[in-house]
Amino acid sequence: MLIFHTIPAGTVICPVCSGPLDLQDNSLICKNRHCFDIAKQGYVNFLLQAPKEKYDKRLFQSRARVSRAGVFRGLTDRLGEIVRNELERQDLKRRESRSHGLKKQGLQQRERQQQEMQQHQLQRQAAMQQELQNKVLERQARQRGELVQQKVVRPSLGQSPGERQCTAAAILDAGCGEGSHLSALVRHLAGTSGCKLVAAGIDISKAGIQLAAKANPGMLWGVADLAKCPFANGSFDVILNILSPANYSEFHRMLADDGLVMKVIPGTEYLQEIRRALHSETARRTYSNDRTVELFRRHFELVDMQQVKYELLIEQKDLADLLQMTPLAWQAGEEQLRLMQTMNKQPVITFDFVILIGRKRYKR
Numbered sequence: 527m528l529i530f531h532t533i534p535a536g537t538v539i540c541p542v543c544s545g546p547l548d549l550q551d552n553s554l555i556c557k558n559r560h561c562f563d564i565a566k567q568g569y570v571n572f573l574l575q576a577p578k579e580k581y582d583k584r585l586f587q588s589r590a591r592v593s594r595a596g597v598f599r600g601l602t603d604r605l606g607e608i609v610r611n612e613l614e615r616q617d618l619k620r621r622e623s624r625s626h627g628l629k630k631q632g633l634q635q636r637e638r639q640q641q642e643m644q645q646h647q648l649q650r651q652a653a654m655q656q657e658l659q660n661k662v663l664e665r666q667a668r669q670r671g672e673l674v675q676q677k678v679v680r681p682s683l684g685q686s687p688g689e690r691q692c693t694a695a696a697i698l699d700a701g702c703g704e705g706s707h708l709s710a711l712v713r714h715l716a717g718t719s720g721c722k723l724v725a726a727g728i729d730i731s732k733a734g735i736q737l738a739a740k741a742n743p744g745m746l747w748g749v750a751d752l753a754k755c756p757f758a759n760g761s762f763d764v765i766l767n768i769l770s771p772a773n774y775s776e777f778h779r780m781l782a783d784d785g786l787v788m789k790v791i792p793g794t795e796y797l798q799e800i801r802r803a804l805h806s807e808t809a810r811r812t813y814s815n816d817r818t819v820e821l822f823r824r825h826f827e828l829v830d831m832q833q834v835k836y837e838l839l840i841e842q843k844d845l846a847d848l849l850q851m852t853p854l855a856w857q858a859g860e861e862q863l864r865l866m867q868t869m870n871k872q873p874v875i876t877f878d879f880v881i882l883i884g885r886k887r888y889k890r
């Protein structure tokens with residue numbers, strides 16, 4: 527629960543009415559009395575109704591095991607490099623902006639500044655209205671927050687002496703499942719970056735979030751609907767969406783104006799050995815991500831696309847988990863077993879990912 531005192535005030539909002547949430551005992555409560563309990567494992571359930579679970583706990587346990595075996599390390603290391611460079615870029619820009627003021631550099635930047643000002647004005651008006659409405663509640667929350675913050679050490683990512691320190695950055699993994707990718711990314715950044723980080727993960731699956739919170743108590747985990755994310759506008763410097771459905775309008779709303787969104791989708795050769803073995807005569811044998819890329823581009827400017835591809839020798843026990851966690855194998859049934867029996871003891875499996883990297887379009 528201490529994690530809630532490390533998050534900037536106003537970041538977590540009510541997914542029903544968008545009002546600020548106030549920490550009272552073991553619950554987060556808005557001014558309209560919408561109440562979300564903090565589970566003893568430390569996560570928050572932001573859903574008013576429990577959805578029918580699409581994925582069961584075994585799937586997430588399988589993914590956690592293959593993740594621990596290092597199967598996704600190539601991907602999370604690359605994501606870590608991109609995030610580290612981005613946070614350092616954002617930090618440098620903030621510092622330059624503070625020390626030199628904004629310099630006019632041609633028409634493009636002037637237009638951008640005007641748009642920023644309009645945006646800020648709108649945000650300020652909205653904020654003032656909100657502030658009037660919640661003046662009393664906010665003051666109480668702030669007093670409580672400050673009191674506790676004095677005792678709480680903010681999570682930081684391994685700053686070594688003399689290393690340039692970033693201001694705190696916020697990162698969200700939307701559709702995080704059991705949290706393996708986000709925790710691997712945070713570990714990567716801890717070893718390479720001087721940035722302080724607030725890391726949050728949300729998923730519609732309670733089973734996934736329970737595992738995530740249990741394994742990673744230092745992060746904010748929430749069971750939430752991606753269509754109604756419990757975070758204020760512009761809360762995150764980086765939003766990740768890894769091998770999971772997206773909600774781009776919500777991503778756009780929650781992303782800081784200068785932030786980066788990264789969506790990871792399977793490349794055409796992702797798990798191709800399993801695909802071939804299970805779906806040799808069907809349409810699922812091949813996979814195209816063209817439509818996903820097109821949809822992404824409708825919402826964000828696609829500034830870069832990076833491929834991460836590697837082959838791994840997979841142990842028999844990890845193959846069972848890999849089959850358990852991939853939609854490719856769910857409908858395979860007996861075929862799945864036959865495949866496992868006939869494949870080599872240590873089959874070579876291809877991991878092929880494409881990272882779509884986007885920014886808000888009007889910022890460029």
Ligand SMILES: [Zn+2]
Pocket residue numbers: 540541542543544545556557558559560
């Ligand atoms: Zn509410």
